[in-house]
Amino acid sequence: MRFRFCGDLDCPDWVLAEISTLAKLSSVKMKLLCAQVLKDLLGDGIDYDKVTKLTADAKFESGDIKASVAVLSFIFSSAAKHDVDSESLSSELQQLGLPKEHTTGLCKSYEDKHSALQGKLRETSLRLGRLEAASWRIDYTLSSSELREVNEPIIQLKLQTQGAESGSTETTVVSVSADKFRILLAELKQAQTRMNALQ
Amino acid sequence: MLLVLSEDHKEHLSFLPKVDSAVVGEFGRIALEFLRRGTSPKIYEGAARKLSVPVETVQHGVEGLMFLMTESSKHMISEVDFLDSVLVLGFGEELNQILLQLYLQHHAQIRSILSQLPSNLPAYHNLEWRLDVQLASRPLRQQVVPTMTMRLLLADGADGGRSSRVLQTDPSSLLHLISTLEAALAAMKTSHARRIFRNIK
Numbered sequence: 001m002r003f004r005f006c007g008d009l010d011c012p013d014w015v016l017a018e019i020s021t022l023a024k025l026s027s028v029k030m031k032l033l034c035a036q037v038l039k040d041l042l043g044d045g046i047d048y049d050k051v052t053k054l055t056a057d058a059k060f061e062s063g064d065i066k067a068s069v070a071v072l073s074f075i076f077s078s079a080a081k082h083d084v085d086s087e088s089l090s091s092e093l094q095q096l097g098l099p100k101e102h103t104t105g106l107c108k109s110y111e112d113k114h115s116a117l118q119g120k121l122r123e124t125s126l127r128l129g130r131l132e133a134a135s136w137r138i139d140y141t142l143s144s145s146e147l148r149e150v151n152e153p154i155i156q157l158k159l160q161t162q163g164a165e166s167g168s169t170e171t172t173v174v175s176v177s178a179d180k181f182r183i184l185l186a187e188l189k190q191a192q193t194r195m196n197a198l199q
Numbered sequence: 200m201l202l203v204l205s206e207d208h209k210e211h212l213s214f215l216p217k218v219d220s221a222v223v224g225e226f227g228r229i230a231l232e233f234l235r236r237g238t239s240p241k242i243y244e245g246a247a248r249k250l251s252v253p254v255e256t257v258q259h260g261v262e263g264l265m266f267l268m269t270e271s272s273k274h275m276i277s278e279v280d281f282l283d284s285v286l287v288l289g290f291g292e293e294l295n296q297i298l299l300q301l302y303l304q305h306h307a308q309i310r311s312i313l314s315q316l317p318s319n320l321p322a323y324h325n326l327e328w329r330l331d332v333q334l335a336s337r338p339l340r341q342q343v344v345p346t347m348t349m350r351l352l353l354a355d356g357a358d359g360g361r362s363s364r365v366l367q368t369d370p371s372s373l374l375h376l377i378s379t380l381e382a383a384l385a386a387m388k389t390s391h392a393r394r395i396f397r398n399i400k
Contacts, residue, residue, distance in 0.1 A: 126327040126348065126350055127329075128350075164365060165363065187337055194334070
């Protein structure tokens with residue numbers, strides 16, 4: 001059986017198994033649990049004490065709590081990844097055996113946070129070597145050991161990037177002469193026009 | 200199978216019957232702690248002072264005990280074989296029983312510690328990927344070059360040290376990669392592989 005929210009693949013067995021665990025919660029508690037899981041996916045961290053309290057009346061053990069958090073994270077992130085609208089998600093979850101009230105609550109939370117989730121997933125997509133900061137300084141060289149009167153401007157560029165392999169901040173300092181810098185600026189402006197044309 | 204203990208080993212363990220059983224139990228606990236976390240010479244010195252024997256004797260006794268435990272756990276020897284191997288040392292019945300209890304309680308743990316020792320190849324942890332299309336570059340405009348960039352995260356060794364490799368490929372190499380990996384997966388389902396799995400179970 002192919003499911004859109006799994007990316008047109010079969011639903012994993014563990015998701016099927018844990019949906020029946022989720023059905024043990026009341027639909028109100030389920031909606032609150034969804035809110036907690038969404039908070040975690042958006043990067044605000046999850047409050048495990050609240051989650052434990054929510055699942056206490058259904059008498060979840062620690063394994064069940066972890067499993068239900070995992071299955072909700074999977075459903076939300078997978079649905080956002082494949083850009084599934086909430087009606088399709090609702091019908092697919094009901095096909096998998098999640099009761100109607102739970103599904104309605106889940107899909108309502110999903111719909112509210114749909115674009116925020118996709119924004120967060122876009123941010124965490126693989127990017128190698130991000131530019132973090134760029135600063136510059138223009139100096140005027142008066143003279144040097146080679147030539148008594150130089151009288152030329154020179155620009156110092158400091159680029160702070162996130163290293164592609166290591167992921168930590170790397171600093172590169174380059175000094176560019178006026179002519180070279182003019183060429184660099186012209187080329188970058190051309191690239192910028194092309195980028196704007198794409199948007 | 201019986202353990203064959205070398206003469207040096209027997210000599211080191213000969214210290215054990217000279218102390219009473221509470222001390223042997225304590226040594227056993229120390230030996231296991233050392234197997235878990237690594238040795239600490241201070242404990243040897245403390246014990247040597249309390250028993251008024253040279254530090255070396257205590258050290259040899261504990262190390263001998265550690266070696267006895269690891270060898271027994273390594274070969275998964277049964278109770279009977281363990282008792283027979285220890286009999287050769289000529290200890291009293293009580294001491295043999297203490298050693299046997301120590302072995303039975305902890306051999307599963309010792310086996311799991313031993314299993315982490317051989318150096319592993321880095322193992323797959325996660326794969327992140329992105330699909331890009333290069334549209335233009337400084338020398339050439341109006342291009343269409345699709346590229347797949349991947350970051351392969353590997354977990355290295357028992358402590359889980361992470362390393363990452365950044366890879367890039369074009370679509371045809373990617374398709375080749377996918378078909379090779381699928382062929383590898385299909386190799387598990389051949390009759391030859393199934394025969395071997397049946398025999399291992």
